[in-house]
Amino acid sequence: xxxxxxxxxxxxxxxxxxxxxxxxxxxxxxxxxxxxxxxxxxxxxxxxxxxxxxxxxxxxxxxxxxxxxxxxxxxxxxxxxxxxxxxxxxxxxxxxxxxxxxxxxxxxxxxxxxxxxxxxxxxxxxxxxxxxxxxxxxxxxxxxxxxxxxxxxxxxxxxxxxxxxxxxxxxxxxxxxxxxxxxxxxxxxxxxxxxxxxxxxxxxxxxxxxxxxxxxxxxxxxxxxxxxxxxxxxxxxxxxxxxxxxxxxxxxxxxxxxxxxxxxxxxxxxxxx
Amino acid sequence: xxxxxxxxxxxxxxxxxxxxxxxxxxxxxxxxxxxxxxxxxxxxxxxxxxxxxxxxxxxxxxxxxxxxxxxxxxxxxxxxxxxxxxxxxxxxxxxxxxxxxxxxxxxxxxxxxxxxxxxxxxxxxxxxxxxxxxxxxxxxxxxxxxxxxxxxxxxxxxxxxxxxxxxxxxxxxxxxxxxxxxxxxxxxxxxxxxxxxxxxxxxxxxxxxxxxxxxxxxxxxxxxxxxxxxxxxxxxxxxxxxxxxxxxxxxxxxxxxxxxxxxxxxxxxxxxxxxxxxxxxxxxxxxxxxxxxxxxxxxxx
Amino acid sequence: xxxxxxxxxxxxxxxxxxxxxxxxxxxxxxxxxxxxxxxxxxxxxxxxxxxxxxxxxxxxxxxxxxxxxxxxxxxxxxxxxxxxxxxxxxxxxxxxxxxxxxxxxxxxxxxxxxxxxxxxxxxxxxxxxxxxxxxxxxxxxxxxxxxxxxxxxxxxxxxxxxxxxxxxxxxxxxxxxxxxxxxxxxxxxxxxxxxxxxxxxxxxxxxxxxxxxxxxxxxxxxxxxxxxxxxxxxxxxxxxxxxxxxxxxxxxxxxxxxxxxxxxxxxxxxxxxxxxxxxxxxxxxxxxxxxxxxxxxxxxxxxxxxxxxxxxxxxxxxxxxxxxxxxxxxxxxxxxxxxxxxxxxxxxxxxxxxxxxxxxxxxxxxxxx
Numbered sequence: 001x002x003x004x005x006x007x008x009x010x011x012x013x014x015x016x017x018x019x020x021x022x023x024x025x026x027x028x029x030x031x032x033x034x035x036x037x038x039x040x041x042x043x044x045x046x047x048x049x050x051x052x053x054x055x056x057x058x059x060x061x062x063x064x065x066x067x068x069x070x071x072x073x074x075x076x077x078x079x080x081x082x083x084x085x086x087x088x089x090x091x092x093x094x095x096x097x098x099x100x101x102x103x104x105x106x107x108x109x110x111x112x113x114x115x116x117x118x119x120x121x122x123x124x125x126x127x128x129x130x131x132x133x134x135x136x137x138x139x140x141x142x143x144x145x146x147x148x149x150x151x152x153x154x155x156x157x158x159x160x161x162x163x164x165x166x167x168x169x170x171x172x173x174x175x176x177x178x179x180x181x182x183x184x185x186x187x188x189x190x191x192x193x194x195x196x197x198x199x200x201x202x203x204x205x206x207x208x209x210x211x212x213x214x215x216x217x218x219x220x221x222x223x224x225x226x227x228x229x230x231x232x233x234x235x236x237x238x239x240x241x242x243x244x245x246x247x248x249x250x251x252x253x254x255x256x257x258x259x260x261x262x263x264x265x266x267x268x269x270x271x272x273x
Numbered sequence: 274x275x276x277x278x279x280x281x282x283x284x285x286x287x288x289x290x291x292x293x294x295x296x297x298x299x300x301x302x303x304x305x306x307x308x309x310x311x312x313x314x315x316x317x318x319x320x321x322x323x324x325x326x327x328x329x330x331x332x333x334x335x336x337x338x339x340x341x342x343x344x345x346x347x348x349x350x351x352x353x354x355x356x357x358x359x360x361x362x363x364x365x366x367x368x369x370x371x372x373x374x375x376x377x378x379x380x381x382x383x384x385x386x387x388x389x390x391x392x393x394x395x396x397x398x399x400x401x402x403x404x405x406x407x408x409x410x411x412x413x414x415x416x417x418x419x420x421x422x423x424x425x426x427x428x429x430x431x432x433x434x435x436x437x438x439x440x441x442x443x444x445x446x447x448x449x450x451x452x453x454x455x456x457x458x459x460x461x462x463x464x465x466x467x468x469x470x471x472x473x474x475x476x477x478x479x480x481x482x483x484x485x486x487x488x489x490x491x492x493x494x495x496x497x498x499x500x501x502x503x504x505x506x507x508x509x510x511x512x513x514x515x516x517x518x519x520x521x522x523x524x525x526x527x528x529x530x531x532x533x534x535x536x537x538x539x540x541x542x543x544x545x546x547x548x549x550x551x552x553x554x555x556x557x558x559x560x561x562x563x564x565x566x567x568x569x570x571x572x573x574x
Numbered sequence: 575x576x577x578x579x580x581x582x583x584x585x586x587x588x589x590x591x592x593x594x595x596x597x598x599x600x601x602x603x604x605x606x607x608x609x610x611x612x613x614x615x616x617x618x619x620x621x622x623x624x625x626x627x628x629x630x631x632x633x634x635x636x637x638x639x640x641x642x643x644x645x646x647x648x649x650x651x652x653x654x655x656x657x658x659x660x661x662x663x664x665x666x667x668x669x670x671x672x673x674x675x676x677x678x679x680x681x682x683x684x685x686x687x688x689x690x691x692x693x694x695x696x697x698x699x700x701x702x703x704x705x706x707x708x709x710x711x712x713x714x715x716x717x718x719x720x721x722x723x724x725x726x727x728x729x730x731x732x733x734x735x736x737x738x739x740x741x742x743x744x745x746x747x748x749x750x751x752x753x754x755x756x757x758x759x760x761x762x763x764x765x766x767x768x769x770x771x772x773x774x775x776x777x778x779x780x781x782x783x784x785x786x787x788x789x790x791x792x793x794x795x796x797x798x799x800x801x802x803x804x805x806x807x808x809x810x811x812x813x814x815x816x817x818x819x820x821x822x823x824x825x826x827x828x829x830x831x832x833x834x835x836x837x838x839x840x841x842x843x844x845x846x847x848x849x850x851x852x853x854x855x856x857x858x859x860x861x862x863x864x865x866x867x868x869x870x871x872x873x874x875x876x877x878x879x880x881x882x883x884x885x886x887x888x889x890x891x892x893x894x895x896x897x898x899x900x901x902x903x904x905x906x907x908x909x910x911x912x913x914x915x916x917x918x919x920x921x922x923x924x925x926x927x928x929x930x931x932x933x934x935x936x937x938x939x940x941x942x943x
Contacts, residue, residue, distance in 0.1 A: 009385075011378070012378055012381060012382035012385065013382065015375075015378035015379055015382055016378075016379055016382040016383070016394070018375075019375055019376075019378075019379040019455075020397060022375070022452065022455075023397075023398070023401050023452070023455065024397075024401075025416075026409070026412035026413055026415070026416055026452070027401065027404070027409070027412055029412065029415060029416060029422055030408070030411070030412040030415055033415060043420070082293060082294045082297055083294070085290045085291075085293050085294050086294035086295075086298075088290055089290050089291045089294065089295075093287060093290075093291065096287075096291055098295065101303075102291070102294075102295055102298070104565070105295075105298040105299070105302050105303060106294075106298070107564075107565050107568060108302070108561070108565075109302060111505070111506070111509040111510065111557075111560075111561050111564055112561075113509070113510060113512065113513020113514075113530065113553060113557065114510070114513065114515065114530075115513050115515050115530045115533050115534060115550070115553075116309075116513065116533075116550045116553060116554060119309065119533065119537060119546060119547070119550050120305030120306055120308065120309045120550070121301065121305050123305060123308045123309055123312060123543070123547070124301070124304060124305040124308055126322060127308055130322070145301060146301075148297075148301075149297070149298070149301045149302055152294060152297070152298075156294070157568075167660055167662065169658045169659075169660050169662040170662045170664060170665075172627075172629055172649070172656075172658070172662065173656070173658055173662035173663075173664070173723075174664070174675070175628075175629075175648075175649040175650050176627055176628075176629075176649050176650070176652075176654075176655055176656045176724075177650075177655065177675050177676035177679055177723070177724075177727065178650045178651075178676055178679035178680055178727065179650055179675075179679045180648075180650055181286075181287075182286045183679065185286070187664075187675075188664060191666045192665070192666065206403050209405070210405055210406050210407070212406070212407055212516060213515055213516065213530075227405065227407050230405075230407050230408065230411070231407060231516070234407075234411050234414065234520065235519070235520065237414075237418075238411075238414060238415055238418060242408075242411060243415075245408075246405070246408040246411065246412070249404060249405055249408060250404050250408070253400070253403045253404045254400060254404075256403075257396060257399065257400050257403055258396075261392065261393070261396040264392070265389055265392050
């Protein structure tokens with residue numbers, strides 16, 4: 001019996017090591033090969049920044065990056081606004097006409113296969129174009145609309161669960177002290193939701209930057225987002241400049257997540273008296 | 274301008290809060306589905322748009338309604354589609370199981386890690402999730418290719434003398450799906466294990482349960498909601514997956530997302546593509562509703 | 575009671591689905607009272623408090639505060655303020671901002687707010703913590719801030735939901751007296767909800783004991799303790815010996831009861847008439863029973879003198895609790911103050927000692943069912 005404890009933790013530890021190796025080795029190798037001088041990717045031809053230079057000199061990569069960032073920014077901001085409203089409605093208004101439909105429409109996008117979302121939105125845009133002449137051509141605006149639609153669902157769920165876990169008596173205390181309901185929302189509810197909204201904004205930003213399938217459906221000719229560009233290149237095989245791009249992206253995300261995580265851990269320590 | 278806005282907000286803010294997201298979803302989420310359903314019962318035409326109208330106004334009032342179920346009949350008759358649906362479900366199920374087998378002990382080990390280490394490990398699980406999905410799939414192309422790292426190692430070890438076909442196979446698709454969806458399995462498991470009272474395990478041990486039986490009688494049943502949520506979060510999107518079979522499976526792996534995309538983009542057969550989408554949605558309806566129920570149970574708790 | 579009651583509740587009812595939380599309640603509370611609602615969890619005390627604050631809408635009945643009907647008044651317009659069980663301090667605002675919040679909503683001008691917040695923080699001795707955030711305060715400090723915040727608007731009634739529940743025992747006792755002092759100084763009507771009977775006894779001018787959404791008894795702490803109206807009240811407030819029996823005679827003021835176990839006759843004072851043969855219980859508080867080694871020198875037939883043996887003994891320091899098994903068979907709990915110190919370490923009574931216990935008829939109460 002005495003051996004059971006350590007034995008079990010060895011098992012868990014090896015699971016952990018295997019799991020993290022599985023998660024990280026592919027990414028690390030991808031990074032290593034980005035510094036490979038050889039054009040034939042799997043063959044090591046010495047250390048070089050060659051592919052980074054190629055990357056920085058390709059205007060289509062720049063254009064796609066700028067487009068993707070623009071879409072991600074607008075999407076995150078609008079989706080956070082809509083999603084927060086939706087989360088508020090779900091958590092605080094227990095009865096209104098169409099609530100069941102509303103809940104369904106909020107939770108469905110989370111599990112909807114991307115191909116279906118993409119196809120249905122494209123068909124909507126085409127139908128709208130025939131009916132009212134808008135959208136004239138598909139591109140940034142249609143991609144942004146599509147991204148907002150699925151991002152807001154994620155944010156609504158974050159906000160709803162935050163509100164469900166929050167202390168209702170805070171809002172009652174504000175009412176009791178003379179604040180009218182709208183005031184309570186502005187003074188108490190929204191400030192308490194700020195961290196959730198921040199998290200939601202970041203999530204929406206990443207989801208948008210990451211989306212390939214939906215964007216491919218609703219984008220028109222001439223508007224290529226970064227994932228679409230990457231996809232069109234790697235479909236035909238390994239491309240060393242994509243390794244360089246991947247390395248830069250992973251680096252940016254890692255730095256961002258590490259900073260966020262550090263702030264989170266520090267706050268947690270501060271909160272504990 | 275400002276004063277009436279304020280008055281409006283004071284009086285009708287509740288309605289406004291609901292209506293803004295509600296209308297958006299109505300237009301951009303619900304309506305598109307009806308359009309898909311509508312087109313799925315249209316006839317394929319060589320025209321722009323390439324399908325017949327549901328309501329034919331050419332004979333004046335009342336319009337004739339043309340519902341064409343041939344697209345669905347076609348899905349049923351052409352064995353390719355049935356085979357593809359079954360293959361998608363099989364690939365998604367096996368991948369889900371693999372995710373659970375890898376993810377559960379990982380989540381358990383993370384929860385058991387003392388102090389700040391827990392957050393660091395959780396962050397490490399999340400980190401790949403925040404990096405590009407596409408690039409993570411691409412990373413595996415580099416590993417699995419004929420001249421890829423894995424084959425290099427195998428040859429160097431002398432286990433094989435010429436490259437094994439790893440890329441463009443079912444194996445590659447499993448690896449890709451498990452790799453990209455693993456965080457979706459770990460996070461809900463972590464969330465539920467975190468809330469689990471460790472003294473329950475101690476109580477079981479105190480009452481004579483060995484670690485293994487304590488796990489099967491206490492921990493496993495109590496983490497069931499997390500297991501279900503995690504499995505559905507992997508299974509549902511994996512079924513409709515398009516990028517992974519396309520990049521890692523090549524022409525050898527049949528998945529419905531690929532068929533849908535090629536039906537639409539290559540064959541320009543919108544009605545059949547729509548019918549494929551509707552059928553996929555019907556197949557996934559049960560797990561989706563199930564997930565919705567777990568989710569709302571969790572929020573109410 | 576010539577004065578109109580300050581809070582007047584009539585026929586108040588609130589149900590949640592099948593559960594009736596508050597069941598057709600009438601209640602009068604006078605100006606300046608410190609009124610305590612006492613009961614176990616789920617007895618309806620918190621629901622009643624929340625209806626006074628306006629957070630719950632009654633299904634039936636009316637609430638009047640200082641002559642004004644509250645039916646149509648939302649919580650933010652009521653002349654009452656509440657101190658929440660969790661304190662509900664706004665975590666994103668400093669102590670100062672928390673306390674000022676109510677005045678700001680009333681549109682009081684800034685200088686005035688500053689002045690009154692300063693005074694209020696002085697009163698609860700929190701002036702040095704004005705800039706702190708709630709999570710930087712101790713439990714006792716949070717309680718003071720919550721109190722200051724709920725008093726700053728000078729409400730006609732202050733509602734307190736388990737005001738001392740989150741504090742540890744020592745701090746709770748100290749805070750009880752501060753709360754009473756404060757109430758005395760301000761003259762505000764306090765309505766307190768608590769499940770702690772000792773706290774209720776200490777604080778209250780009057781106590782209402784609640785059970786199942788109704789009042790079991792309303793009275794001063796002494797009335798509730800000394801002359802409980804029902805068995806529930808007698809049990810809930812303090813500990814009590816409950817001896818079941820049948821009425822054998824009922825002279826004016828005095829009732830004779832033959833106990834079910836052992837058929838001994840006990841006598842108790844009662845204001846009410848009890849029919850001979852009716853089933854009642856005699857309730858005696860443990861501290862009202864005299865315990866002696868020798869038989870008290872009274873007439874041999876005097877009732878309420880019982881012989882027995884000490885079965886259990888708990889030394890609690892200030893006093894000891896003994897459980898005596900009487901010859902009649904029932905067990906009686908007795909407390910005996912440890913007034914003298916026994917240097918040999920022995921207690922005046924030990925296990926299996928033969929003792930006589932007695933109590934005057936005036937110390938016992940007759941309770942029906």
